[in-house]
């Protein structure tokens with residue numbers, strides 16, 4: 191197939207990123223850069239306990255401090271009916287604790303002062319009398335009858351149970367398992383990790399006492415959804431709320447939800463009549479904002495003796511922390527976990543997921559993945575390797591034998607997904623060729639003879655991105671469609687307004703490229719406006735790699751509307767029928783006569799001129815649209831990781847990483863590769879070094895980057911990337927999302943490589959040197 195890079199005049203290709211003109215010069219404008227006249231500063235007092243009753247709070251010393259304007263507690267909020275706020279999963283979460291604290295780091299009081307330092311100092315003077323309670327830390331024990339009930343604020347909540355959810359055909363799956371020649375089971379933990387964007391969360395609220403309009407500058411991946419939630423909670427009409435998400439220093443799912451700090455900056459501005467800024471520090475961020483994963487899985491795989499996989503069965507305990515604040519489509523409390531059948535042709539599958547409360551921070555967000563797909567892919571790709579281990583089969587060959595074949599698409603999985611398109615064997619074969627797979631296995635065998643531990647890990651993944659069709663998907667009742675508005679100025683320069691919000695992934699460039707591709711306008715002539723609810727159409731924001739599949743489609747379609755209108759105007763200009771015109775990439779010309787042509791710029795000027803326009807055609811060259819995707823898009827990939835393990839220390843060196851990704855048509859291959867690089871680094875981090883751990887009392891053990899380790903270039907190899915191109919049949923430009931593919935596919939490839947090196951069937955992440963050493967000795971270590 192011809193790659194997009196080879197096509198002329200498309201607008202697609204390796205264009206440098208427009209936003210980098212400001213971002214790489216340090217001229218970005220982040221929330222903490224916002225400074226408004228008279229602005230005050232807020233700081234939060236947080237709980238030192240994971241579970242404790244609040245007996246009393248004394249704020250007098252803090253209030254008496256110079257520069258302090260107000261100290262707000264949960265009791266103050268209770269009086270205003272604001273002590274609790276709704277979560278995105280139909281639960282409630284304390285804005286400031288009133289009765290109890292339910293995790294370490296929970297918000298207890300808010301100080302407003304003239305400067306940040308005074309606010310932080312005053313926080314230290316607040317005295318809280320706590321009665322410590324036993325903490326529930328182990329998700330598997332959360333439902334024990336003697337476990338303390340965390341959510342005694344809720345009526346009819348007698349235990350720590352949140353939900354039970356299942357997908358697939360249980361009876362059929364049980365039958366397949368009963369008749370299978372081989373059944374292998376494994377306990378697999380996807381530990382709690384944190385998205386850890388470099389910019390922490392923050393907001394500046396400015397309630398204008400005269401107009402009654404609230405302007406909120408905030409770290410939000412979903413400004414429109416946030417605005418509607420604030421409108422519903424505060425009873426303010428939406429036109430009296432303006433949410434501005436300026437530049438964002440990484441989101442990764444962490445900035446989808448609404449945090450108490452945002453709400454408190456608003457309350458603070460209402461109380462003081464002045465703008466109030468709140469920006470958390472790194473420890474606050476790691477302790478209290480949305481975590482990811484924390485899935486405790488019991489997987490089972492059924493197969494024939496010669497390695498034909500027949501079925502998958504999995505039971506999950508999902509640790510959701512103290513409040514169920516996960517962000518995912520309403521119908522799916524376990525997100526898209528039921529995509530766990532992966533890339534294989536199975537006879538049956540069944541999963542059941544039980545959500546539980548524990549004394550940990552809420553969240554459970556899709557950290558760089560589409561709603562729990564990372565957990566699902568990790569499960570299936572570990573189980574396939576566990577099967578290979580038992581059958582003494584080669585993991586790449588076992589996968590090749592079971593992958594879906596190109597002619598099976600569109601393919602409906604045993605749990606109801608309709609995969610749109612794919613050529614899986616081609617991608618795996620390419621990865622194996624790039625790796626030199628057979629040669630690597632020979633090298634491994636030779637090294638084993640010398641006592642050297644080299645491992646080769648294989649993973650294949652299918653993602654489901656672009657949430658989603660309105661009839662299946664909403665968040666808090668809001669359908670997941672996205673709007674786009676395009677205006678062509680008289681001189682042919684354009685402004686595109688979109689509802690999604692870039693957090694560094696280059697929308698200002700790629701969305702301009704989509705318009706350029708449709709209309710033949712130079713990318714430099716197209717401004718992309720985003721992240722301001724007063725300036726952009728409604729839509730649900732950026733997460734789950736949904737921007738290109740949903741908003742990118744809206745962008746292509748709105749440009750096509752403009753092109754249709756431009757054709758009619760061109761026909762008037764050239765005095766021919768529209769049917770006699772042909773589109774030539776950037777102009778309409780008379781069929782058979784390329785000289786008789788009007789460029790899109792000439793047409794734009796004519797649309798604003800005194801030219802008499804055809805009947806029914808309004809002036810100007812503007813259009814709007816709303817795109818409701820008919821299906822998700824299903825990018826996929828084949829990853830191979832090569833590691834060397836130090837037999838003396840258990841230390842792991844990732845020597846090579848080959849990643850073949852297929853996200854259909856690539857708008858900007860350079861940006862796609864950048865997205866893949868980041869996701870692969872994420873995977874190395876999760877596989878080898880990251881975990882948000884707690885001690886038995888619920889003390890958080892990873893509240894700084896000294897303890898919660900981010901991978902650096904030292905831990906990452908030089909990535910070897912490959913691509914196949916299978917367009918999505920239903921996306922207007924054939925693009926599938928890609929932002930999160932690598933985060934989804936890579937952790938398992940690294941883990942499979944390490945376990946292959948030490949010849950161990952399973953060990954849980956993170957595979958720190960101690961964990962690898964323990965596994966080598968047959969003594970699993972859980973960090």
Ligand code: CDP
Pocket residue numbers: 695696697700701732733734735736737738739742853854855856857858859861862865925926927928929930
């Ligand atoms: O929703 P999010 O932007 O995080 O994910 P995405 O839609 O997968 O896009 C990530 C970046 O890669 C955006 O700048 C996309 O426009 C770009 N991309 C691309 O150039 N070609 C694709 N087929 C998919 C994404």
